[in-house]
Amino acid sequence: MKKRFLQVENLAQRFPIAGRNKSLTVFEDISFGIERGEFVCIIGHSGCGKSTIMNALSGLDAPTEGVVIMDGKEVSGPSLDRGVVFQNYSLLPWLSALDNIIFGVRARWPKWSRQKIREHSHEYLHMVGLQEVEHRKPGQLSGGMRQRVSIARAFATQPKLLLLDEPFGALDALTRGVIQDELVSICASTAQTVFMITHDVDEAILLADRILLMSNGPEAVIAEDVVVDLPRPRKRGTVINQPGYYSLRNHLLDFLVNRSEAARTATTSAAPAIINPIREASGGPLPHAVNA
Amino acid sequence: MMSLNIRAAVLSLVFLVAALGMWEVSSEADVVAQENLTEYELLMGTNVQKARVPPPSDVIVRAWQELSDPFYDAGPNDKGIGIQLGYSLYRVLTGYLMAAMVAIPLGFLIGMSPLMYRALNPYIQVLRPISPLAWMPLALFIIKDAEASAIFVIFICSIWPMLLNTAFGVAGVRSDWVNVARTHQLSQLRTAFTVILPAAAPTILTGMRISIGIAWLVIVAAEMLVGGTGIGYYVWNEWNNLDLTSVIFSILMIGLVGMLLDLGLSALTRLIQYQE
Numbered sequence: 001m002k003k004r005f006l007q008v009e010n011l012a013q014r015f016p017i018a019g020r021n022k023s024l025t026v027f028e029d030i031s032f033g034i035e036r037g038e039f040v041c042i043i044g045h046s047g048c049g050k051s052t053i054m055n056a057l058s059g060l061d062a063p064t065e066g067v068v069i070m071d072g073k074e075v076s077g078p079s080l081d082r083g084v085v086f087q088n089y090s091l092l093p094w095l096s097a098l099d100n101i102i103f104g105v106r107a108r109w110p111k112w113s114r115q116k117i118r119e120h121s122h123e124y125l126h127m128v129g130l131q132e133v134e135h136r137k138p139g140q141l142s143g144g145m146r147q148r149v150s151i152a153r154a155f156a157t158q159p160k161l162l163l164l165d166e167p168f169g170a171l172d173a174l175t176r177g178v179i180q181d182e183l184v185s186i187c188a189s190t191a192q193t194v195f196m197i198t199h200d201v202d203e204a205i206l207l208a209d210r211i212l213l214m215s216n217g218p219e220a221v222i223a224e225d226v227v228v229d230l231p232r233p234r235k236r237g238t239v240i241n242q243p244g245y246y247s248l249r250n251h252l253l254d255f256l257v258n259r260s261e262a263a264r265t266a267t268t269s270a271a272p273a274i275i276n277p278i279r280e281a282s283g284g285p286l287p288h289a290v291n292a
Numbered sequence: 293m294m295s296l297n298i299r300a301a302v303l304s305l306v307f308l309v310a311a312l313g314m315w316e317v318s319s320e321a322d323v324v325a326q327e328n329l330t331e332y333e334l335l336m337g338t339n340v341q342k343a344r345v346p347p348p349s350d351v352i353v354r355a356w357q358e359l360s361d362p363f364y365d366a367g368p369n370d371k372g373i374g375i376q377l378g379y380s381l382y383r384v385l386t387g388y389l390m391a392a393m394v395a396i397p398l399g400f401l402i403g404m405s406p407l408m409y410r411a412l413n414p415y416i417q418v419l420r421p422i423s424p425l426a427w428m429p430l431a432l433f434i435i436k437d438a439e440a441s442a443i444f445v446i447f448i449c450s451i452w453p454m455l456l457n458t459a460f461g462v463a464g465v466r467s468d469w470v471n472v473a474r475t476h477q478l479s480q481l482r483t484a485f486t487v488i489l490p491a492a493a494p495t496i497l498t499g500m501r502i503s504i505g506i507a508w509l510v511i512v513a514a515e516m517l518v519g520g521t522g523i524g525y526y527v528w529n530e531w532n533n534l535d536l537t538s539v540i541f542s543i544l545m546i547g548l549v550g551m552l553l554d555l556g557l558s559a560l561t562r563l564i565q566y567q568e
């Protein structure tokens with residue numbers, strides 16, 4: 001089997017339960033891969049263990065079992081090769097927007113001159129359209145602006161893999177849409193490899209090449225690996241008119257509403273079933289045939 | 293309608309005038325009362341012992357005299373108020389800065405390491421409630437120098453709030469920010485200086501502000517014990533001279549300098565305060 005850029009093998013995470021001689025298995029038997037330049041989303045109900053998976057990918061927490069291999073090397077701790085945008089914008093509140101980006105850039109290239117670090121950081125602040133507010137502290141920025149700074153900081157360090165944990169969860173629908181569009185265009189121009197957690201089905205369809213569906217916890221598994229077979233570039237306004245959009249969307253919603261609870265017992269193999277609802281709807285081969 | 297600040301200032305002024313007025317009138321009443329003493333009281337010398345509290349007008353005149361020449365030096369028992377305050381400030385700042393140099397690094401250690409916290413906590417809990425003046429005899433015996441003993445007492449009283457606040461601030465730094473440092477592969481030392489220190493700075497400064505207040509309270513008492521120079525000695529000396537006007541004047545100066553020290557640190561706090 002060909003090794004992918006990011007290879008997750010038989011990952012499990014268990015936490016000890018206080019006062020009892022047992023442990024809580026958040027997830028187990030998680031195996032999947034991500035190709036270079038691919039955008040992969042993971043969807044699942046709140047508390048199923050998405051952030052816990054991400055902590056294992058970033059190296060912040062060691063998994064109880066299994067390995068994460070990126071670019072041929074096993075992940076054994078945090079690294080600048082994996083940029084992280086946390087669920088609650090983790091900007092440093094005592095630094096201005098620009099200084100937050102400089103913080104990342106200086107960590108990445110400690111030998112660069114002050115001038116070069118500044119120019120590089122400026123460029124990325126520009127990319128998210130925030131050059132006007134570069135001197136403002138995060139406390140004086142709106143939620144949307146803060147998340148843009150977080151994203152700019154992550155992109156500015158040019159990581160091999162970008163990890164996003166529900167980056168738009170706390171934003172209003174309008175702001176979310178605008179930043180989603182920005183993310184689409186930045187990813188298209190940089191060919192960034194991205195792993196993103198979301199609970200928004202439409203967001204996942206707009207952004208992802210593949211969507212991993214996670215069953216409910218505890219002992220969660222990845223039940224399906226859904227291909228988003230829609231042409232790019234995708235636009236928020238027009239993607240819904242693409243043939244197959246609704247069959248894909250219905251498939252995802254049906255999973256979240258009806259099947260995520262029972263999915264754990266139905267899934268037996270370590271690798272999730274690859275499913276392409278769009279091709280199915282247009283009379284393509286059955287999912288089992290794809291899986292074989 | 294006047295702004296709240298202006299109204300408050302006017303009201304403050306009214307209170308001041310009323311208080312000073314009542315004080316002035318009541319000290320005059322004392323003088324009158326002395327003339328109506330019974331023969332017995334005159335015999336017992338009550339009128340002599342009952343030195344009157346000087347009226348504010350006297351205090352203002354004295355303040356004017358002292359402040360117009362604050363740095364004169366006419367021998368060990370007669371120095372200007374500026375010189376006396378200078379001695380006290382020198383002792384407070386020396387002891388305080390030494391305490392900060394010990395408390396902040398140690399607080400960092402305790403805040404970052406649960407092991408060190410548990411190991412050192414019993415000592416801190418025992419040492420902290422000891423009145424700083426209780427150290428004085430031991431300090432005098434070991435250090436054998438009054439000046440240095442006063443500084444030591446300041447050191448020991450200002451160390452605890454800074455130590456505990458630093459440890460508390462460092463331990464409470466949000467794990468998100470520490471994770472930002474980790475994902476950027478910062479070394480321990482860089483994390484301490486670029487993430488934990490600025491994150492804990494407001495809490496550390498609150499401790500420093502509490503400490504300077506305590507140090508200023510303690511120096512007056514310490515100097516009364518040690519003698520020689522300083523504002524505490526000055527108050528005691530003027531009391532022995534039965535010069536209550538000077539006593540009241542120096543009390544006011546102690547309050548004023550204490551307020552300025554606090555204002556200085558609160559300005560510093562505002563500089564490093566951040567909004568989450």
Ligand SMILES: Nc1ncnc2c1ncn2[C@@H]1O[C@H](COP(=O)(O)OP(=O)(O)O)[C@@H](O)[C@H]1O
Nearest residue numbers: 015026044045046047048049050051052053217
């Ligand atoms: N350090 C930990 N100790 C114990 N339980 C944890 C820990 N971290 C996460 N969990 C548990 O793991 C589950 C998944 O959490 P999380 O990954 O945050 O979910 P999600 O991001 O999908 O909403 C939750 O039930 C949570 O209580």
Ligand SMILES: [Mg+2]
Nearest residue numbers: 050051087165
């Ligand atoms: Mg989460």
